[in-house]
Amino acid sequence: GAEEAVEWFKNIFGDDFYLEIQRHKTDRPDADQTTFPKQQRVNEEIIKIGKKYGVKVIATNDAHFVNEEDAEAHDRLICLSMGKDFDDPDRMRYTKQEWIKTTAEMNRIFSDVPEALANTMEIADKVEIYSIDNPALMPFYPIDSSFGTEEEYKTRYPEAALIEKFGETNFKRLGGYDKAIRIQLESDYLRHLTKIGARKKYGEELSEEVTSRLKFEIDTITNMGFPGYFLIVQDFINAARQMDVAVGPGRGSAAGSAVAYCLGITDIDPLKYDLLFERFLNPDRISMPDIDIDFDDEGRDKVLQWVTEKYGFEKVARIITYGTMATKSSIRDVARVHKLPLAEADRLAKLVPDRIPNVKKINLREAIEHVPELKEAANNPDPLVRDTLKYAEMLEGNVRSTGVHACGVIIGQTDISDIVPISTADDKETKEKLLVTQYEGSVIEETGLIKMDFLGLKTLTIIKDALINIETTHGIKIDINTIPLDDPKTYELYSNGQTTGTFQFESTGMQKYLKELHPSKFEDLIAMNALYRPGPMDYIPSFIARKQGKEKIVYDIPVMEKFLDETYG
Template identity: 40%
Template sequence: CIQTGKTIDDEKRLRFSANEFYFKSFAEMQQALPDYTDAITNTVQVAQLCQYEMEFGHYRYPVFHVPENISLNELLTKNAEAGLKTRLEQKEDEEGPLSEEVIREYEERLSFELKIIQDMGFAGYFLIVADFIEYARSSDIPVGPGRGSAAGSLTAFCLRITNIDPIKYGLIFERFLNPQRISMPDIDIDFCINGRDEVIHYVAEKYGRDNVCQIVTFGRMKARAVIRDVGRALNIPLKEVDHIAKLVPEGPNVSLERAIQEERELKRLEEGEGPAKKLLRISRGLEGLARHASTHASGLVISDRPLVEYLPLFKLSKGEIMTQFTMDQIEKLGLIKFDFLGLKTLTVIKYSLKLIQETSGTSVDIDRIPLNDEATYQLCSEGRTTGVFQLESSGMKELLRSLRPAVFEDIVALVALYRPGPLGSNMVNDFINGKHGKIKTKYLLPQLESILKETYGVILYQEQVMKIAQILASYTLAEADELRKAIGKKKQKVMARHKARFIEGAAKNNVDPKTAKRLFTLIDKFGGYGFNKSHSAAYAMIAYQTAYLKAHYPVQFMAALLTQDMGNQDKTIKNIAECREMGIEILPPDINESQA
C-alpha cells in the first residue's frame, strides 16, 4: 500500500490472491506435481549450473589507452613533471624568482608522491581523472579548484586536477593517500552544474556506454517518515498520524526504539489499544527498509568491461540505467567509482565572467586573481557576503565581522571554524582573540609554534594533528594519518595504543611523559573537532573568488546570481533586497533589453 499509494481499505489495492507466494521445498513441489518428478529434479540441476562467483580483492580499472611504447607509470610521470614545470613558471610570475631550495622542495615532493601512486598501482586512476577534467576545461566547463583531501596532492595540482598549491598552504599528501593503507584514492570533482552531464556523456563515450553507469541510492524509511507512510496506508486520520510522528525527536540517527523509550506519550500509545498501537507496531517492523530507489547525487562507476558482467542493472521510471548495487557494494567488488558533483557557484562565476567581458571588455582570469586584494577582505570583514560561497549565512557574517579576515589563510580558517564543534567550544574565541592580539598565544612546547602559529595556538586542522605526531612523537605521516582517523572515530582501544606510542615517541624527542600525556589529551580533545585543511583551502578559494567578483564587479555578479537563482523565490527575494542594499537598480523585464 505504501508503494502504490493505496490504503488497506481499498478493495482494488494490490494484493496476493493466495498465501503460497514463496519458494516451495522439493517435497512440497513433488506433492503438488507428482507426475513431474524429472522436471522438478531438472530445476535443481539448472540452478546448480547458474553459479556465479563474485571476485573480491582486486581493482577493475577502466582501460586508459596510452601511446605505444609507454606505460601508465611513465605517462603519469611525464605529464606530472611537465605540469610541475608550468606551475613553477606561474609561481615565478606571481612571486618572483624561485630559489633552488624551493624548486628542489617541489621536485622532491612530486617524486615522493609519484613513487607512492605508482607502487600502489593508481597511475591509471590519476590519468583518467586528469583526462576528463581536461575535457571539461577545453569545453569551457568550469571545474572547481579541488574538494576534500585530494587538494593535498602535488601530483593532482601538477595534472590540473586541483588548483590549490599544497606546499604553499601546508597540505599533506598522506591525508589523501596513505601508503600504509591500500585503498582507492577518492578524488571528488566539482563541475559547473550546467556542464556536469556533458562531462558524464564524454566519459560514457570514451570508455563505452556499457562500461559506465550511475549508481543507485536507496531512500529508507526513517522514524518519522515510516509513521506517516504506515498511517496513510492504515487510513488513520492525518491529524492523529501527524501528532504521533511529531512525538519522535528530530535528528539523523533517531530510531523508533529509542524514541519510544524516551518519549512517555509514545510509550503509552504503544502499550495501549486502538489504531496507534497497530501503527507503531507495523512502523517498527518497516523502519529502515528501502522505500524508493533514486540516482546517487554524484557517483559514477567506470569499468574495464560491460558492467552486466559484474553486477545487476535496472531502469528508473524515467529510463535512466542504474546499478542495483550501492556505492559500498560497488567498492567491495573492486569497481572504480568517481564523484561528479554539480556546483551552482561555478556556474555563477562563469556567467559573471561572461557578463564582465560583455559589459566592460575586461577579461578576468579567475584562477589568477590576486589573493591579497584589499577590497575583497574589506567586503568580507564588513559581512557583506550575501551570495558569496560558504560565507553568506547570518552566523558566518557575524563571525566575519568579528574575525576581520586580512589574508587568504583567514578565509581558509573561517571555513574550518564555522562548524558545530568549534562553535560549541572556545576555539573560535581563542582564534579571534589571538588574531587581534587580545590574548597572548601560548604553546605547550616550543616545537608547537611552527605548527600552530597560523591558527594562534588552536588545533584547527587535522593536518596539524598529523604534524604534531610527526614532529614531537616521530610518527611517519602515514602513521599520523592513522592517529587522525582514530581520533575522528573515537576508537578507544586504538587510541590507547596510540597514546602509548605517542608518549614513547615523544620521550625520544626529550619530551617528558607528563607533558606528552597533556599534549595527547589536547589533540584527542580538539583534534576531534579538526577539519580537513585541504578541503577548507579549496572551498576557501571559491569563497574568495566570489567575494572578489562581488567587490569589483558587483552588478555583473549579482546579475549572474539572480539568473542562477531565478527558480527559487526565496533566494530571488533575498538577492533583490541585497541589490537594493548595494544601490543596484533592478529593472523590470524589457523585450528590447533583457537577455533572455
Template identity: 40%
Template structure:
C-alpha cells in the same frame, strides 16, 4: 523483476554469512521480437539462474539488452536473444505469469506443450526445469495438473518453487502496506493489488510438505544449488588505458606533464627546490607502483578539455588536494605544501584502494565534459550511476500514515516527533523522544503505524541517477555490469550503485554540476563589460573588506556559508585571514562542531591556549591547540607514536568510520608507539 540492481550487495552479504549466493533474475520475455512494441499481454515471466561466470556474463548481457533495446512498459527479451546467450544459464519455466502457464490457464494445452519444447531446445534438457508453485491458488492447481506430465514427456526435471515477496509470514501485513505505498492506494481500498500471505520464505520442511507428491522437485532444488558455482572477481582494475601520443609510455608521459606543470606552478623553484622535486618524484613513484597512472591521465585529460573550452572547473576538494601531482597537472588549484596537506590521504601505499577525485564543473556546461568522455572512450564504455531512494524515518512514517487512512495532520504530527538528524532510525527516535515514546505506548493507531514503518524502514523505494557519479570502463560496460536507462529513457545508467562498482574494479568518478561555479562565471562575464582584463586569479586573498562580509554575516550566496547556523558562527568568529574561513567551514560539521565555542574563546584570547602534549604545539599552533583537521590527526600519530603517514591514514579512516574494532587495535598500536 527484470533487473539485477541488488545482485552484488546480495552476493557479498551471502558470502560474508557463509551462504552460497545464487544470482538470477525473473526476466520478462515477449512472444514476439523484443525490439517491437506489441500489446502488454504478450510479455511473460521467466526465471534465469547463473550456473557459472559464463552464465552470469550472459545474464548481464540479456538484462542490459532488455533495458536498452527492449524496454516497452517493462524490460523485455525474446527467445532469439535468449538462445544466443543461453550458455551457462539454467532456465526455470516460471510462475503463473509465465508463457507456459498462461497458455494452460487459457485452456490451450497444445500451445503449452509446444512452448515447453521450445524452451527445452534453447537450454537443452539438462538446463531447463519445469517450475511448480502451490500457494493454494486454483490457477496453480490447474497448471500443476499438466506440468509434471510435460516434464516426463520432454525429459525435463521438476523443481519446487515459491514466490517470495517477504521474509516471514508475519511480514505479510507490512508488505501489504508497502504495496499500498508503491501503488498510491490505501489499505481500506477494495479494488487494489493484494498478495497472498503464502508468499514468504518457506522452510525446507514446509516445502517438502507442500510438494510431498513430487519429492524429485525438492531434490532438484539442491541439484541446481550444487550446480550454481559463480565466483565474481573483485578488486581487479578494469580502468581504461589512457591513449598517450605515439612513441611515449603512460608513465613517461605523466612525468613529462608533471615536470612541465611544476615549472608553470612554481617557476624558478622547480629547478632547485629539493622539497618540491622529492615530493613530486615520491608521488609519481607511488602512482606507478599502485597502477593508477592512467587514472591520473584520464582526469587530467577531461579537466584540460574543460579549461581549454573555458568551462568553469572547481579548484578541487577532498583528498585529491593533498597531491602535488594533482596540483601541477591542473587537476586542483590548491598547493598541498602551502597548506600542509598529506598525499597518503589521497593514495595510501600501505592500503591500496582506488584514489577518489571529485571534480566540480559549471552546472550549465557539465554535459559538455560528459559528452567529451563518452566520445573519447566510447558510448557504451561510459555510464552514469544508479542510486536508490530509501524509506527513511520521517518519510516512511508519513507514507504509512497515508495508506492507513490517517489525515495529513496526524501523520505530520508523528513525523515531527522524530529528531531531524542524519541517518536517525525509528527505534532510536522512540528512545530519544519521550513524547513519541508515550504516543506509541498510549495510542493504538500510532503503535500500529510505527510497527509497519519500522518493518519497512530502510527498504529501497525508487531508483534514480547519481547527481555526479560516472563509471568508465576499458570495454563495453555490459561485459561487466548490467545497464539500464534513466527515467526519461535517454542516458545509459549502471544497474549497480557506487560501492559495488568500486568493488568490481571499475573506474568511478564524480562529475558534479555546481551552480556556484555557474554564478561565478556569469558574474565574471558581467564584470568584464567594465573591466575587460578581470580575472579571479588576481583577487587578493587578504582583502579586509571581504573578511568583513563574514564578520557581519552577509554570506547569502556563498557556497557552504548560507545556513543560519554557520552565519551566526561566522559573526562571532572574527575572520581576519583565509585560514579563518577554512577553519570555520571545517569546524561547522558533526563532531568538531562541539569545539566551536572553545575555539572562538582561544582565538580571541578569552581562554588560555593549551596543548594536550608539548609535541602537539607545532601541529596545532595555527588552530589554537584545537585539533580540527584530519591532517592534524595524521601528523599527531606520526609525531607522538612514530606512525608512517600510511599507518596514520589507516588510523584516520578508522576514526572517521567509528570502527570500534579497528579503533581498539589502533589504540594498542598508538600506545605502544608512544612508549617507544
C-alpha cells in the same frame, strides 16, 4: 508460440535451460485465490512440453518477502505502492504464499513431482561459488601507442623485475604480472605528463623540493595501483576546460597532491601551503583515491556526455539511491491505507522522539519501549491503532523509492553489467536513459568499481557568468585563476561580513565571526573555513583574540612554532 520459444532457448542453453512450475495454493479469504487454478493449467502444459523436448522441470516458489508472517505487512506495502486503501475490494492482492519456503514446505507442496525438486537442487549444484568483492577494477586509460604498449613493456620488464620493483606481496595484491605491466605503463605515462605540467607550474628548472615530492607521490600512486585513476581524471578535467566548462580549483584532501596540481586536476600548490599528500593517499592504508571535482552546474552534463562517449555507454553508470521508510513516515503511510484519522496518525508520528539517550539509531521498537504513550497505543484495544503501529514497525526501513546519486559516477573497466546488476533511469534534464547500478554507493567500492564525484556547483556558474558580463560590458577579460590573493578591498568585504553567495562563507554565523576577525591574508580565510565546523568552533574566539593581540600566543611545544605560527598557535 510456447513450443517454438522452448526449442529456441534449448538450442542456445542446452542442459542449462529449465522450465519452472509454481503452486501458490491458498484457502485464505483475504488472499488472491484465482492464481492457483491458472498455475495448475499452466503447470500441466509445462510438464508435457518438458517431456516432449527433453527439458527438465524445476519446482520454485515466487518470493516477495522472507517469512510467512510478513504477508500482512507486504499486503500493506502493495496498497502503498498502488495508492489504494486496505479495504478497497478491487485492489491488487497476492496469494500470501510468496515467502521463502523451507525444504520441508517445498517437499510437501511438490510431493507428487519429486524429480522437479531434484532438478532444482541440480541448478544449485551448477552455480559456482563466487564473490562480488573485487580488487579495484581500474578503467583503462587509452595511452597513445607511440609512448608504449603493454606488449612492448612485457619485453622490457620480465616478471622477476616487476616482483622486485613492487615487492612480492604487493605484486600479488595488484593482481599479478599482467596488471603490474599495465600499472607500470600508466605510471611512466603519468610521470611524463607530470613532468610537463611541473615545468609549467614551477619553471623549467625544478627544485629538489619539487622533484623529491613528485617522485614520492608518483611512487606511492604506482605502488597502490592508481596511476590510471589520475590519468582519467586529468583527461576529463582538461576536456571540460576545452569545452569552456568552469572547473573548481580543487577541494578536500586531493589538494594535498603535487601531482594533481601539475596535471591540472587541482589549482592549489600544496608546497606553498604545506599540505600533506598523506591525507589524500596513505601508503599504510590502502583505499581508493577520492577526488571531488566541481564543475559549473550547467556544464557538468557536457562533461558526463564526453566521458560516456569516450569510454562507452555500457561502461559509464550513475549510482542508485534507495529511499527507505523512516519511522515517522512509516506510521503515516500505514495509517493512510488503514484510513486512521489524520489527527490520530499525526499524533502517533509526533510521539516518536528525535533522540533517545544511549540509543544510536532510533527505530519504532525503541520508541515504543521508551515512550509510554506509544507503548499504550501499541497495546490499544482498537485494532486500527494497534495494527497501524504493528505494520509500521514491520515496514520501517523498507525501500519506498529509488533515485540517482547526485554526483557519483562509475567508469568501468568492462561493461558495468559484467560486475553488478544495472537498471535505467531518466535524466532529469535531457530525459535520456541513464545506466544506473542497482548497488548503492556505500557498497560500490567493495565490488571493485571506481566511483568518481562530478559535482555541479552553482557558485562556479555565477563566477563564469560574472566574467562574461564584465567582458561584455567593460571589454576586460579576467582570468579568475590569476586574481590577486592580497587585495585589500576584498578583505574589507570579508571584514564587513559581505559574503552572501560566497561558497562556505555565506552563513550568518560565519559572517558574524568574519566581522570580529577582520581577515587580512588568505591564510586567515583558510583557518576560518577549517575552524567553522563542529568541534573546532570552540576555538574561534581564541583564534580571533590571538590574531588581534588580545590573547597571548602560547606554544605548548616550542618546536611547533614554525608549524603553528600561521594559525596563532
